Amino acid sequence: MSRFEPKIVGFFCNWCTYTAADLAGTSRLSYPANIKIIRMMCSGMVDPKYVIKAFLNGADGVLIGGCWPGDCHYINGNLKARRRVAMLTEILKAYGIEEERFWLRWIAASEGNMLQEVVEEMTEKLKELGLGQLNREKMAG
Amino acid sequence: MKYQYYPGCSLEGTAIEYNIATQAFMKAMGHKLYEIEDWTCCGASAAESISSLLSLALPARVLALAEKQEKIKDILVPCSACYLNLKKVEVKIQSEPGLLEKLNFLFEDEEISLKGSVKVRHLLDVISTDMGPAQIAARVKEKFENLSIAPYYGCQCLRPYAVFDNPEAPVSMEPLLKAVGADIHPWDMGGKCCGASHMNTKMDVALELVGGILKGAKGADAIVTVCPMCQMNLEAYQKKISRLQGEDLNNSILYLPQLLCLAFGLSEKDVGLDKNLSITAEFRKKAGLT
C-alpha cells in the first residue's frame, strides 16, 4: 500500500506567511508537497466557513498562517483570527476533527525556514493521525 | 533523583578515581545511578577519523540502550569527551533529517532502536543545575578555610554545545566551590584548551597549552577538573613542563567530586585520592587531610 499523503490547505496571510513561503522557495528549502496554499490578505480574513468547507471537502489538515502578534500588517487581524480559531477548534474537535489537524501559526515574512519546519511537522503529525474523517469514509466506502 | 550512568572507558582505567568520586558524591547527595547495561565506547576522537557514521553510531548505540530504561530520561556522563560525543548524537538526530533512520537501520540486527527521548547531562551540569550550592553546603562537614581553588572546565563540556555555562567565561563551578568554603583563584584560563590528545601527537603544542594553564594557576592551592583528559594532561606533565620552563609549576590537581566529597568528610580513600598523580603535601595540610 502506498504511503498515506495527507492533504493540507494553507490559508496564508499575504504579508507574512505567504511571503515566507516565497522566501522558502527562493531559498530552495524543500518541504512536503502536501500543502497547497491559498493566498489571503490577512489571517483575520479567514472565515470559519472556509475551514469547515476545506475539511468537508476532504482536507486532512488546515494551516492558517498569520503575522506574529503586534506585527499584523492590519494592526490586529491576527488577534481576531486567533479567537476564531479557538472557537472553531471546539466545534471541530467535537466531531473528531482533532486539534492537531487545524493549526494557526505565526510565521513572519523572514521565517522561510520556520514555514518549512511547520509544514514538515504538520505533515508528519497528520501522517501519524492518519486519514481525515471524510477521506476515511471514502476509503472505506 | 535517578540518573542513568555512563562512566565511559577512561573511568574504568586511567580515571578510576573520577569514577569512585562521582559514585561517592552522588550517593552522598542521595541520588541513585543506574549504569547503562552493555554500554560500549563512545568512539572517543578516534572513530571520527575512520568513519563519520561510525562516530555517530557508537554513541547512538549507547543512547538506544539507555532508552530501554524508559522511566529515567537523564544520562549522567562525567567524562567531557564522552559527554560531547553522546551530546552530538542527541543534537544531530533532531537537526539532521534522515539520520535517525540511518542509525536505526544499523541497529536492526541488534533489535534496538533510538527514538531520541533521552537527555545527555554532564556531571557538572547535574551538580550545578539540579543540585546547586545550597544542597552542597547542607552536606558539608567542615568548610575549607584559606583554600584557593582554580576551577578548570576544559573545552568539551562547554563547546560547541553551550548547555549550562558560557563557553568564553565559564562560572558554574564557582558557587559550588564557595559552598564548601573554598576561595576562587582569580584567573581566566578556566575555559582554555589543555591540548587534549595532542599530547600524544604534537606534544610541543600540548605542553605549551598545559604550561599556560599551570602558570595561570600559580598561587592557587589546587586545580579542580571535570574531565579525565584535562586531569591527565595537567597532572602527568607538570614536572616536565616545570623542567622545560625552569619554573616550579607543580600543583595539586583533583576532580571536582573529589574535592566536594572531602568537604563532606569522606576519606582520601573514599574518593580515590591515592590514585591522583599530583597531590602536594601543602594541599593536604590546607585541606585538613592528614
Add this chain to the structure above:
Amino acid sequence: MADFKKLPFSKGELNTKLADFFKDMLEKKTVDALLAPMVQPKKGVMQTLVTHPSHVEAIDIFAPVVPVNAAKLASSLTSNPSGRKVAMVLRSCEIRALIELVKLKQAHLEDVLLIGMDCLGRYENQDFFKFQEQGNTSEDFIENALAGNTAFNDTDISAACKICEFPVADNVDLRLCIIAAGSGELLIESLTEKGEKALDSSDLSNAGAPKERQNAVQQLTEARINARDLLFKEHRETVNSIDALENEFAKCINCYNCRVACPVCYCKECVFVTDTFRHNGDQYMSWADSRGTLKMPADTIFFHLTRMAHIGLFCVGCGQCSSACPNDINLMPIFRTIAQKTQDRFDYQAGRSVDEPQPLAVFHDDEFIEVTGQVK
C-alpha cells in the same frame, strides 16, 4: 435589594388576579403596552400585545407552552422603537436570548419593563393543545410541576426544559415567583429601580422574602444540571464524528426552519440562502464527479457546522430548533453540547449580562497563547 409584594389568589383565580395586576399597570400608565402570553380566541396560547387595559383579561402567563421564543418578538417591537413603554413577560430562555440580541443591536431595553417568571417547563405545541383540550389549566400544571410532576398523560415537558439550568429569570426588572411562594400566593419581586417603581405604584401589599425559595430553586437547578450532564455525556459519546453527525442530520431537508425558530440566529438573510450558496450547475456536476455521489439538497452538514460557528456562542438552549424541525431532528442536544464547549472556551455564558462583550467582537494582545503555542 429585592423587595417582594404578594398577589394572593384562591384556586382558579390566578389568571384573574394577574390580569388585575397588569390592568392596573396599564390604567396607571406605568406602561403603555403589555406583551404577555394570552389565550387566543380560537385555540392555544400565544404572546399577545395589548395596549388597552380592557384586553388583558385573556392573560395566561403560566401556560406551559412557548410557541416561539419571544426574544424575536421583543426584537421586532424594539429594534425600531415605538417610543412607548412596554412591559414584557418572558421566560428565562427568552430573556437570555434577548440579552444577546441587545448586544447585537437587534433590540433595545430602554422602554421595556422586563418581567421574568419562574419557568417549570413547556410542552411542545401539539402536546399543549391536547393538554388544554382535556380541560387542564395552568394552575394545574403549576401545582403538579411544583410537586415534581411535569408529565401529562404520556407526554412531558420538552427535552430542552428538562435540562434547563435557569428556571428563574435573571436580568429582569420584575419577577413573578411561584417556586416556594406559598400556596395560594404569587410573589412579585422587584430587582431594579425601574421594577421597584412599577411595583410601588401597584396596590399590592408587601411580603417578606420567601425563606424556602433559594433552596427550592437550587434544588431544581441541580436536578436539571444533573440531567443535562447525563444527556451531554451520552450525546458526546454517540455523536462524536462527522459520520455520526451526518446520521443525526440524515432526515434534514435544508428547510432552515431551525434557524428561523432560533432566537439568536439574527441575520436578516442566512448566508446559506444568499447568492454565495447559489451554485452553478457545473459546480454540482463537478462535485458529483469527484465524490461519486452528491446528496441533494447539498451543503447540509456545511450549513449546520457553520451555524454552530455563528451562534454556538449565543445559544441559550431554548430548544426551539428541535421543536421547529418538521422531521423531528433533535437539534437541541447537538447545539447545546457545542455551545457549552465554545462558551466555556471564552468563559462566556450567553445571556448572563448585557455588559459582557460577545467573544468574537473583542480581542486582546496576550490571550489564547495556547492556540499557536508560539512565544517570541
Add this chain to the structure above:
Amino acid sequence: MHERIGFYICHCGINISYRIRVEEVAEYAATLPGVAVSRDYLFMCSDPGQELIENDIKAYNLNRVVVASCSPRMHEKTFRGACQRAGLNPYNAFHMVCVREHASWVTENEDEATAKAKVLASAGIKRVVFQDPLIPSRFKVNSTTLVVGGGISGMQAALDIGASGFKACLVEKSPTIGGHMLQYDKTFPTLDCAACIGTPKMVEVGQSPNIDLLTYSEVENVSGFIGNFKVTVNHKARYVKSNCTGCGECAKVCPVELPNEWDENIKMRKAIYIPFPQAVPVRYVIDKRSTPPCKLACPAGTNVQGYVQMVKVGNYQQALNLMMERLPLPGVLGRVCPHPCEYECRRAQIDAPVAIRDLKRFAADHANLEDVPLPQVPEIDQKIAVVGSGPAGLTVAYYLRRKGYQVSMFESMEKPGGMLRSGIPDYRLPPAILDQEIDHILSTGITLETNVKFGMDFSLKDLRENGFQAIFLGIGAHVPIKLNIENEDAEGVIDAVPFLYRKNMQNDRTTGRQVVVVGGGNVAMDAARVALRSGAEKVSVVYRRTRKEMPAEEEEIQGAMDEGIEFVNLTGPKKIVVENHRVCGLECIKNELGPADNSGRRRPVPVVGSEYILECDMIIPAIGQKVDLKPILEKAGFETTAWGTLSVNHTTMQTTVPGVFAAGDALIGPATVVEAIAGGHRAVTAIERYLNHEMDLFEQENQGRKTAVEEKNYVPIPANAPRVNREKPVFFETAARRNSFEEVDLGLDEVAAQKEAARCINCGGCCECRLCVEQCRAMAIDHDDTDQQEVIEAGSIIVATGFDALDPTPISQFGYGRYANVFTNLEFERLSNATGPTSGRLLKRDQNNPMVFTEPPASVAILHCIGSRDINYHEYCSRTCCMYALKYAHLLKDKCGHETEIYNFYIDMRCFGKGYEEFYNRVQSEGVHMIRGKASQVTQEDSGLLVVKAEDTLRGKIVHVPVEMVILCTAMEPRADVNKIARTFSITTDKDGFFQEEHPKLAPVSTPSSGVFLAGACQGPKDIPDSVAQAKGAAAECLALSAKGEVEVPPMTSFIDPDICVGCKVCIGLCPYSAIEFDEFRNVSVVNNAVCKGCGSCAGHCPSGAAKIRHFTDKQIFAEIDGLLLN
C-alpha cells in the same frame, strides 16, 4: 457555460520546468471545464510571453486568463497589464498561480511537484470564474515626502527631493543630522575627509527652503495610505528655542559634565550642548532626564543636584539661591536635616552616597542671605496671619511674602523658631545661625509679634476682625510620652523635652551629677550630651535593644560615645528608686533579643531575675513625644483627631474652619524639620488658591493624576567609575566638648566640599541651576519646555534609520571594557577625528583612567569580523569592516609613523567596490601585516601589553602577537528599536532584523507597504556609496509618485451588502481603521472606501456574509478550495 479560459504555464527558463513537467500540466489544464486554450511557454513574463496572452485573448475570444508561474507578488501586475491591454478588466479576468516558489523550488520529487502544480492550476482555473470586474480607486498624492533619519542616506534623499522642487520633511531623533558618517574621520578608499564631504550636505539640508528639518524629533504614529499619510511627530523638549545663535556661552557655565554620545562616550560634554561643532542645526539642547532621586526624596522638593553642582564649581551664592527657592532655613537644615536625599543617592551604587547635607551647610555658610534675589512681584493687598513661628510657619510666611502677600506672624514664646529653638541643643544648631536665617525671613517685610498665645491672648475672631483673610496655624505642642513605671513623679525625673527647653530657652545650666537618659533616639542623644555639657559627672544612656537598632543617627551616637557617655544597651527601666521622694537610682532589667516584630526589629525580651540598680540622681526619659492640641483648639471650634492632632483635608491643608490652614507637627505629630517645611509649601499653594478662589484646582489635579509609574530615565551610572571616598567634616575636639556648647560639627573645608560635590553623578542630566538662563543673551532657554506633537501630511515616506554598532562587551574574550586599549571601530574613528577627544591624534589610553590619552601606540592589531560572520552573533557579513580596517591601517601608519606595526586579523578580505582592491594593494605595500585567521582572544599582560591570539591559517600556526592597541571591527546591526519602527511604518524585518525590501533584486528600495521606501543601512549593512545610491533611488520612487500626482489604490476593499446587513455593528468594532460607519437611516453599516485597507476583519466575521472583501469573496475562496481538494 460561457467561460473561455486561457491557461499558461511558464518554464521560467528551467526554474519551473526542471522539476515540473509543464507540458503535462498544460495538457491537464486543457481538459478542465471552460479552458479554451492551454499552453506552456519558456518565459511568460517576457514580451513575447505577454503578447502570446494578448493575441490569444483576441484569437480565442478569451474572457479569463490564468498564469501559473512565479509568485504573484512578483508578476501579478505584469500579467494584469497584459489582460488590460487586450481589453479585459484584469481583476475580472486574471488570476495567477504560484508554481515556482510554492512548487518547483520547494519540492524534491518531480512527480509530486507536477501533481502539486496540477492541483494549484485547477484551483486557479476554478477561482477565476468567480472573479468580478473591479476598478481601482484613484487618490491625489500629497507631494511632500517624509524622510526619517538624518544620516547620509536621509540627507541625500531629502536633498534630491528638495532639488526637484517638491518638499521634504526630514525627521531626526538626535539633536543634529549627520549620522554615523559624520562621526568618521576619513572615508575609504579615496580617503576624503568625512566632514569635508559631509558637512556641506548638512548645511544644505539646514538651508534648503524645500526641506523642513525636524531634529530631536521622532515619528510616533503613521496613519493613512500611499499618497495620503498622516504622520504624528513628537518634538522632544529641547529647552532651547530656535532663536539660539549657537554662541556656546551657556555650555561654558554649565556645571554638569556627561559623556558625549557623539564621541562614543570617550569625551565629555555639558548638559547643555551641541554634539559636535559643525552640528546642524547649530542649536543647543539640554539633556534633561527624570527628576533626580535626591530631589524626589526631599519632602520639600529642594533642587539637590542643582546646589551640589553649584558647590562643585564654587558658585556658593547660586547654590544658596537654589536652596532658598524651597528651603527658607538652609543653614539650619544643613545641620539638622535627617537627609532622606542621601538614602536615595545613586552614587551609593558605586561607593557611598554624596554627603548632601554637609554640602548644603557648606553653601549656606559661604554665601549671603542678603544677596538671595527676591522675585519682582507687585504687592498684593491681602493679609495673612501665621500663628506659630516654627519651620512650618516660617515657610508659609516666607513663601507667601515672596508672592507679595502681607504676612504677620504670631509667636507664643519670647523668640521665634519653635522647636528649632527650644528642642535642638546649641552645639548642634548655634542660635546665631537660627537668628540670622529668621531675621532674613523677617527682613522681607514680615511682621512678628512674640509672647502672644493663640487661644489665650488672641482668638480666631480677633484675627478675622483685624482683616486677615487667611490664617495659618503652625502650632505644635509637644507632650512627653511617659515611661509608666513606679515613682515617675519623683524629684529628679525630668523629661527630655522640658529638659532641653530649659537649657535652650532659659539658659539653665543645672543638672544632676549622675544622669541616666532612657531611650535611643536623637532626642535621647541630645539630652545626654547636653547633660554632659551642663556639668554631669557621669551620663548613661539606657536602651532596650542593641546599638544596631538605635533610631538615632549614627553620627549622634558616635559623638555621644566620643564624649564619654556610657551606653547601657539591652536594658529596660523597671522602677525608679527614690529616697525622700528624690531619685537615687533606676532599677533596670536585662533584655535579650527575641523574634522580629512588625517593624522588622527584633523584640527585646526581659530576662527574668536580671534586675539591678543603676545609681543616679537624675533620670531623663526620652522615649518619644506626641502632640496634643485638643485643649487649645477644641475651644476655638476646630476638630481634632483621636491622636490629638488637628483634623485637616490633606490635599487642601484646610482645617474644618474655612480659610484656616495648618501644617507641621500640628497635623502629623512629631516629625522632622524638612517634613514641616514640605507641609508649609503645600499650605502656601492652598492659601494662594483659596484667596484666588481656585480651590477646585485640587479636585481637577486629583482626577488628572496618572496612575502609571513612569520608567526612570536617569543618566546611567558610569561603568568602571573609580571609587572615591566620601569626604568627612571636621569635628570639634572631643576633650574640649565637655563644658562647651560650641558647635561640634565644623563642616567641610572648601577643597573637601568641591571634591565631595564632584562625586555627584548627575542622575537628572541638567541640574536646573539655571546659570545658562542668565548667560543667554538671546533669551533662548526655556527650562519649562515640554514635548510637542505635530501631525505632518505626506504622500510618501523614506525610512533611513541606519544601524547600531554592536557592543562587543559580551564577547568577553576580546577584553573590551576590561582592557583600556581595546577600542571599537567607532571609538577609533572619533580618536582619529579632529573634533574628537584627542583632536585627531591617535593615542593610547591610560590604564587607570580611560578618559586620559597618553602616547601613540607602537603596535596595533585590527580584529575583523567582531560579531559578524559569527553564528553566535550575526551570521551576515557587515560589508564595510575590511575596507575601514585597511583605512585604519593606513591612518595609523600615516599619523603614528611608518615604524608602527599594524596587524590585520581577517577571515577573508572583501574588497569588492570601485577602487577597493587597489586600496588593499596600496595598504599592503605600506607594510601592514595581514594575518589570515580570526583572532580568538585578547589578553593583557601585567605590563599592559595586549596579546592577540589567532591561528594563522596560511601557515597553520598559532600566533601570539603582542600589541599596544587593539581595534575591534564590530558588526553593523539593526537599530535596537527596529521592531518599534517596523510597526510604526507597517513594514517588516528580515531574519537578521534589518528592514525587508519588497524584492531583493527588483525592488530593493520598496517595501510591501505602498508608499514607504528604504534607504541606507537600515535595510542591510552598506557603505557610504551604496547608501547614497539607495537614497537616490528611494528619492526617485517618491518623486515619481509626487510627479504623477495621483495614485491607484488596489480595489480589494470591503463592501457591505445593504440588503443583507442586519446592523449588528460588530464589524464596526472589529475594523482597525474605523473605516465602517453606521447609516442610522437604513440601519446598516457602510464602508468608507477611502479608509478601508481591505484586511477582511469584517468579512471574516460577518455571519450573514453581508460584509465581503472584493476579490476575496466567499465564492472565489470556495472555488479555490474545491479546486485544491476535489480532483
